[in-house]
Amino acid sequence: MYCVKVELKERSYPIYIGEGLLSDPSVFPLKKLDKVMIVTNSTVAEYYLKLLTDTFVKIGCQVEYVLLPDGEQYKTLESLNLIFTALLKSNHGRDTTIVALGGGVIGDVAGYAAASYQRGVRFIQVPTTLLSQVDSSVGGKTAVNHELGKNMIGAFYQPTTVVVDTLTLKTLPKREVNAGLAEVIKYGAILDHSFFEWLETHIDDLVALDLQTLQHCIGHCCQIKADVVNRDETEKGDRALLNLGHTFGHAIEAHLGYGQWLHGEAIAVGMMMAAVLSEKLGHLSFNDVARLERLLAKANLPTVSPDGMTPDDYLPHMMRDKKVLAGKLRLVLLQSLGQAYIADNTDRQLVIDAINHCSQFD
Known part of the structure; x- marks a missing residue:
């Protein structure tokens, strides 16, 4: 234990x-x-x-x-x-x-x-x-x-x-297991590059529900979360980094109607949008975006937007997000795999381009 x-x-x-x-x-x-x-x-x-x-x-x-x-x-x-x-x-x-x-x-x-x-x-x-x-x-x-x-x-x-x-x-239904893996992958992407690499090696065992691997994974994720909460209980600083992909993902859930997509499925697509936006801003490399996409795909998670959803469907929900301050959109983005940051007032057109890049009509 x-x-x-x-x-x-x-x-x-x-x-x-x-x-x-x-x-x-x-x-x-x-x-x-x-x-x-x-x-x-x-x-x-x-x-x-x-x-x-x-x-x-x-x-x-x-x-x-x-x-x-x-x-x-x-x-x-x-x-x-x-x-x-x-x-x-x-x-x-x-x-x-x-x-x-x-x-x-x-x-x-x-x-x-x-x-x-x-x-x-x-x-x-x-x-x-x-x-x-x-x-x-x-x-x-x-x-x-x-x-x-x-x-x-x-x-x-x-x-x-x-x-x-x-x-x-x-x-637990397989779809729910996969949805949980989105949050697992998030931890590696935002705060722990070595854990991201571990996931690339062990993702098949996690999907197959190997209990020993799962116990190690859950323990590591809980330790990361606990460390963040210890520093910032009410999300005034570092804790906001745990929201990678959530501003995009919550828009998917709200637009489709809660329960149509599982939370983790929406967050997986949201992480891809955040990664693409990070690349467009000159931070994340193309190779790292591809690594994230491969890992999400191995976890049987979606990496493109729900069919037919456009930027006009995302933006109204995103502007009501809890992380919006003084009418300015705040997003969690990636400097690199394992290093996240808060971006204030990101160029609206780049946000739209990232949504379009990850859309099925693109």
Whole structure:
């Protein structure tokens, strides 16, 4: 078992990574008679709700659960209200613990519920998708979507513990595994060239769900994320680098309708657009752009824009992005593989050219 620590003084917490952790009471900071509300969806519940409930019952907890619909399109205020209703009906107080059992959608919605319910209750992240295990469960970003923008309503709110059971990946659809690899590749592209090279060598093992390789990969990604969050919890500086490809990718998700493309699929195309733009600005080499494209393709991820999407479909969403300051578009771009930077007020025509370059009609 790996253990990575997020160091935030009195709000520090561990990330446990290993096989079979859902049935290990020792990794959960709970005690006898604690009240627990598990938030999950119908898909994940079929596989893991009873297993996790049994673990909490062994501890002596009082356990209830609420089921949300499955999918990015349900990352909404309506789903948030379902959690609040379940908590209130069962008279949960400030001493309750919310447990997020699922992927990024469940983690984000349950985390925001924990941040809001009675002005804040404890919560535990139990991510069951690769994307949530390497990225969204760590760092305390919680939110719901709005039809005009992704993750526009939320809060920074740290979990008490993150428990990553790699066995949950065995029941994950291949498309979801591939989507998670987009965030894995992102870490190498922005901050760790040697990890990018490691991925080029081991991507086939990751796609094939070799658990030993996956455990090493998840641990490394969580350490990178933890180090960034330690330095910049609320995204005033370095943490913004973790958004490589996200401004483009969020535009894809919002334009198509949430859930049509998986988050990681949209981010893969967004990273390609950011890489092409970086090349047009004279930073990233043509060879490095090609290496990124090959690695994404090996992970079975898209590298071109959804059919028919034009710059006019991207730009309105991009200008509503959270990283826009004083009406100026801010993008995460690459100096080289392993070295990212924030670009302010990038030339609009170059942005359009990068979108066109990665479009199917080009």
